[in-house]
Amino acid sequence: MKDKIMIKTSSGSYPVVWFGEMAPLAKSVESMMQNYHRSVFFLSYSIEKIYGKVLDHFFPGVKRLILPDGEKAKSLRITEEIAVKLTKDGIHRNTLFIAFGGGVTGDFTGFMASIYMRSVDFIQIPTTLLAMVDSSVGGKTGVNLKTGKNLIGSFYPPRAVLIFPGFLRTLPDREINGGLAEVVKTAVISPSKDFFSYLEKNISGILRRDPAILSELSYKSIMVKASIVQKDEKEQNIRAFLNLGHTLGHAIESLLDYKGVIHGEAVSVGLHFAAYYSKEKDYLDDHTYLRIRDLLISLKLPYKMEDIHKENKLKSKDLAVNMQKDKKVTKSRIRFVFISGIGRLLLPQEVNENELVQTLKKFKKAYQTVIVQE
Amino acid sequence: MKDKIMIKTSSGSYPVVWFGEMAPLAKSVESMMQNYHRSVFFLSYSIEKIYGKVLDHFFPGVKRLILPDGEKAKSLRITEEIAVKLTKDGIHRNTLFIAFGGGVTGDFTGFMASIYMRSVDFIQIPTTLLAMVDSSVGGKTGVNLKTGKNLIGSFYPPRAVLIFPGFLRTLPDREINGGLAEVVKTAVISPSKDFFSYLEKNISGILRRDPAILSELSYKSIMVKASIVQKDEKEQNIRAFLNLGHTLGHAIESLLDYKGVIHGEAVSVGLHFAAYYSKEKDYLDDHTYLRIRDLLISLKLPYKMEDIHKENKLKSKDLAVNMQKDKKVTKSRIRFVFISGIGRLLLPQEVNENELVQTLKKFKKAYQTVIVQE
Numbered sequence: 001m002k003d004k005i006m007i008k009t010s011s012g013s014y015p016v017v018w019f020g021e022m023a024p025l026a027k028s029v030e031s032m033m034q035n036y037h038r039s040v041f042f043l044s045y046s047i048e049k050i051y052g053k054v055l056d057h058f059f060p061g062v063k064r065l066i067l068p069d070g071e072k073a074k075s076l077r078i079t080e081e082i083a084v085k086l087t088k089d090g091i092h093r094n095t096l097f098i099a100f101g102g103g104v105t106g107d108f109t110g111f112m113a114s115i116y117m118r119s120v121d122f123i124q125i126p127t128t129l130l131a132m133v134d135s136s137v138g139g140k141t142g143v144n145l146k147t148g149k150n151l152i153g154s155f156y157p158p159r160a161v162l163i164f165p166g167f168l169r170t171l172p173d174r175e176i177n178g179g180l181a182e183v184v185k186t187a188v189i190s191p192s193k194d195f196f197s198y199l200e201k202n203i204s205g206i207l208r209r210d211p212a213i214l215s216e217l218s219y220k221s222i223m224v225k226a227s228i229v230q231k232d233e234k235e236q237n238i239r240a241f242l243n244l245g246h247t248l249g250h251a252i253e254s255l256l257d258y259k260g261v262i263h264g265e266a267v268s269v270g271l272h273f274a275a276y277y278s279k280e281k282d283y284l285d286d287h288t289y290l291r292i293r294d295l296l297i298s299l300k301l302p303y304k305m306e307d308i309h310k311e312n313k314l315k316s317k318d319l320a321v322n323m324q325k326d327k328k329v330t331k332s333r334i335r336f337v338f339i340s341g342i343g344r345l346l347l348p349q350e351v352n353e354n355e356l357v358q359t360l361k362k363f364k365k366a367y368q369t370v371i372v373q374e
Numbered sequence: 375m376k377d378k379i380m381i382k383t384s385s386g387s388y389p390v391v392w393f394g395e396m397a398p399l400a401k402s403v404e405s406m407m408q409n410y411h412r413s414v415f416f417l418s419y420s421i422e423k424i425y426g427k428v429l430d431h432f433f434p435g436v437k438r439l440i441l442p443d444g445e446k447a448k449s450l451r452i453t454e455e456i457a458v459k460l461t462k463d464g465i466h467r468n469t470l471f472i473a474f475g476g477g478v479t480g481d482f483t484g485f486m487a488s489i490y491m492r493s494v495d496f497i498q499i500p501t502t503l504l505a506m507v508d509s510s511v512g513g514k515t516g517v518n519l520k521t522g523k524n525l526i527g528s529f530y531p532p533r534a535v536l537i538f539p540g541f542l543r544t545l546p547d548r549e550i551n552g553g554l555a556e557v558v559k560t561a562v563i564s565p566s567k568d569f570f571s572y573l574e575k576n577i578s579g580i581l582r583r584d585p586a587i588l589s590e591l592s593y594k595s596i597m598v599k600a601s602i603v604q605k606d607e608k609e610q611n612i613r614a615f616l617n618l619g620h621t622l623g624h625a626i627e628s629l630l631d632y633k634g635v636i637h638g639e640a641v642s643v644g645l646h647f648a649a650y651y652s653k654e655k656d657y658l659d660d661h662t663y664l665r666i667r668d669l670l671i672s673l674k675l676p677y678k679m680e681d682i683h684k685e686n687k688l689k690s691k692d693l694a695v696n697m698q699k700d701k702k703v704t705k706s707r708i709r710f711v712f713i714s715g716i717g718r719l720l721l722p723q724e725v726n727e728n729e730l731v732q733t734l735k736k737f738k739k740a741y742q743t744v745i746v747q748e
Contacts, residue, residue: 010385076454080519080526083450087521115489118516118527119608142492145454147461152454153492154528234493 005222008230009139009157016137016161016222018215025125025164026058029098032123032160033062036096040086042109043100044069047127050170051100063089071258073108074143076152083116093117099158102128102175103135103263107150110141114156123160127167129179129214130264133186133221136161138229138242149250149258155234161222165215176209178264181245181301185271186221188292189228189241191343195220200291203298241345244337245271248360251322252308261308268301269308276363277356278339288341304367316360316374320353379596382604383513383531390511390535390596392589399499399538400432403472406497406534407436410470414460416483417474418443421501424544425474437463445632447482448517450526457490467491473532476502476549477509477637481524484515488530497534501541503553503588504638507560507595510535512603512616523624523632529608535596539589550583552638555619555675559645560595562666563602563615565717569594574665577672615719618711619645622734625696626679629688639676646670646677650737651730652713662715678741686742690734694727 003018019025033039041055041064048066055064065082067073097120099109106124113122124136142153168176187195198220199206205213225242232239249270253261275292278284296303306312323334334356335348361374377392393399407413415429415438422440429438439456441447471494473483480498487496498510516527542550561569572594573580579587599616606613623644627635649666652658670677680686697708708730709722735748 076450076457080450083526084519084521087519087525111489115485115526115528117525118514118529140492145458145461147458151461151491152457152489154489155492 002219005219005226007137007157007226010233011157014157014160016163016226018219019162019164020166022054022058022164022166025162028162029059029123029125033096036121037094038063038091039096039098040065040091041098041100042067042105042112044073044102044105047101047105051127051167055100067105067108071104071144071149073104074111074149076143076145078108079112079115079143082112086116091116093120095120096159097122098125099123099136100125100127102126102131106131106136107140107142107153110139110156110158111143111153114141114154119156121159123162124158125162125164128171129168129176129218130182131179132163132165132168132218133179134182134225136163137222137225139233148254163218165211165218168209168211168214174262175264176214177268177299177301178262180206180217180299181264181268181271181296183217183221184292184295184299184301185242185245185267186224188271188275188339188342189244189345190220190224191227193342195224196291196295196342199295199299203295206299237347238345240337240348243348244339244345245274247323247334247336248273248319251319252305252314254322255314255318256309265302265308268296269303269305272296272303273360273363274337275339276366277336277359280359280362281338283338283340283346285341288339291342292339305364306368312364312368316357316364319360320357323356324353376593379593379600381511381531381600384607385531388531388534390537390600392593393536393538394540396428396432396538396540399536402536403433403497403499407470410495411468412437412465413470413472414439414465415472415474416441416479416486418447418476418479421475421479425501425541429474441479441482445478445518445523447478448485448523450517450519452482453486453489453517456486460490465490467494469494470533471496472499473497473510474499474501476500476505480505480510481514481516481527484513484530484532485517485527487532488515488528493530495533497536498532499536499538502545503542503550503592504556505553506537506539506542506592507553508556508599510537511596511599513607522628537592539585539592542583542585542588548636549638550588551642551673551675552636554580554591554673555638555642555645555670557591557595558666558669558673558675559616559619559641560598562645562649562713562716563618563719564594564598565601567716569598570665570669570716573669573673577669580673611721612719614711614722617722618713618719619648621697621708621710622647622693625693626682626688628696629692630683635682639682642670642675643677643679643682647734647737648711649713650740651710651733654733654736655712657712657714657720659715662713665716666713679738680742686738690731690738690748693734694731697730698727 005016006013039062044067046069097113099106113120126132126136139155139157141156142150145151187199245267249266252266275289279289333350336351337348338346379390380387418441420443471487473480487494500506500510513529513531515530516524519525561573619641623640626640649663653663707724710725711722712720
C-alpha cells in the first residue's frame, strides 16, 4: 500500500495521506498551519471529550470550535451562530479550518469554509471509518434543511485529507459497520474486481478490526472514489455510481426521521436492494447477486429491512414516494442506479413507481421473519 | 458601443449583453429557460410592485419569489426560509434562478444559487445603475451577519448578465447617484484615461440622465471591471483596486448602521478621501486630485462627510477603528488602496492608524461648514 493519493479537481489538486502514527500527522498539520495567520479546529462535543487532551498536546493554543453532536450541527442556524463567533474572534480570510471528526464535521466545516468571507482553506482529518473511506474525499459539503438532508451545500475541495487509522480504536462497532457498508458499495462499483475479492478473502480480518486491513480498505476505497470524482467532479454522470444503494438508503433514513438508524446501515440495506432489483430486472446474474448479499451477511452488516426496523413497518409505497425526493432527481421522477456486474454499473435510469413498489414488496417478503401485511 | 462583453472565469465564461428594448431581452431569457426544467425569478417587494405586470406579460406563469426590501434580505435566516420554500415547491437542481433587481437581489440570488442543492445556474437582470455598472458582474455573492456585511458568501459567476438601461427610468435619483459614484471610481482605476475624460465631457448629459449616456457608462464600467476580475477572480491582488474608496465607505455605512445612507454615497465620499489621502502622501499630484474632487462635485455626488451625515459627528478615531474590520484585512491591520494618477493605483498597503486618524481629521476640517470639535 502506498501512503498518498493525489486528487485532481477543477481548482487544483490535493493529497490524501495515510499515517501510521499521530506524531507525523501532527507535524504535517503544523507545517500547513505555517502558511496561515491562524488555524481553527472544528470538532464535535463527543470528539472533544475523547481527543481534547491529544489536541492540547499536539496543538497547544490552537483554537477549537465545538459543534453539537450528530446531524443537528448541520443547519444554517448553527452555521450563522458559528460564523458570528468566528468574526467576533477576528478570524479573517487567511485562516486554516481543520475538520476533525466524522462525516458531519467534515460536511459542516467544508460548507463553512466555502462561504466564510467568500471562502477560506480547509483540511480534513477524519476520525470515523465512513469519513476515511468516503466522505472526506470528493469535495461535497453541506447542511440540512427541515425539508431534507444536504439540500444546502457546495462543491468545495479540501486542501488535504490526512488519515490516521489509529483513530478507529475509539470508534464504536456500529460506526465501523456504517463505514464498511460504504466500503462494500465502493468495491461493487470498483472497475477492478480485485477489491471485491479482497473483501471476500479478508472477512475474518475485517471482523476482528485488524488495523492493517482497515487501513487498506481506506486506501482502496479512496482510490476508487478519486478516480470517479476526478472524471465527474460535479456529478453530471458517473459520479452517480457512488449513490448506489443510497436511493433506498436515504428514503429509509428519512422515513425514520434519522432516528435509530445510521447512514451506513440504511445504505447497506439499500445496496442489497439495488443488487436485488438489478437481478429482478435481469441486469445482474444470480451468482453475482448472491456474492453481494452474502458478503454483507458475512460482514454482519444489515441486509434486510428488519435489520434496521425491527417491526418492518416501513411501507413500500412510502419508501417509493420518498425516493422521489432525492435532490439528484430531475422532474420529480425516480432515478435508480442498477448493477450489471462487479465493477459494472448502469447510469441512473428512470423507474416506474408501480414496478418499484412491487419490487420492494417482493424484496421485503423474501427477507422477512416478521410477517407484515401491506 | 458594442452590445456584448464576454467575461472569462476559472469555470467558463459568460456574456454581458445590452438591450435597447425589453422584448429582445425577454426573448433571450426565454431561450435560456428552455435549457432548464423550471425557472424562478427573485425580486424585491418594491420591484414586484413596479414590474410585476411587465413580468406577467413577458413571462406568464413563471414562478416569482419576493424578497424583503433592502439589505435585510441578505441574511442566513432569509436564505433558509427561501430555500425551504423552494424545496417545498419541488424546485430541483435543473432550475434557472433569475436575479431581477439591484445589488441586494443579485448578491442574495447568487448566493442562494451557489448553495441550493450544491448549486444551480443563475442569471442577472440588473434594474439599478449600481448593478448595471458594477455588482452584476464579477461573481461575488453574499449575505450579511450581525457582525458585518457580506461576511458570508461565495465567488459564483452567473451564466449571463442581461442589461436593459430602460429599467433606469423608474429608478429614484438618489439611486442613480449611488451608481454614478461607482462609475467615477471605475473611471479612476481604468487603465485607459479616456473613461475619466468622457465623464468630464458629459457632465450635463449625465445630469439629465440621458439614456444613451447611461448605457455607455454601463458598458465602459463593465469593460474595466471585466478586465480586472478576469486577471484576479478571487481577489488576490489587483481586484483590490475595485475597493478604491470602499475602506472608508464601508466604515461610514457601518458606523451609521446602514441607516440614512446608501452604499454609493458612502463610496463617493470614500473615493474623495482616497484621492485626498493619496495627495497628502505625495502619491498623487494636486491637479489630478482636484480633477477627481471636481468631477464628484460637478456630478452632484456627495464628497464631504457632511453630505452624508449632516451633523458631521462621525469621529475620525471611530472611522479608523472600523476600517480595520474589513474582511480583506489580514492580521487586523488597516490596508488602503492609494491612487498615483488616473488609471494608476498602488496595491493595498498597510497604513498607520494614527496617521490615518490625523488625515481623516484634516480632511473633515478642509471640507466642513458645520464646525465639530474632535
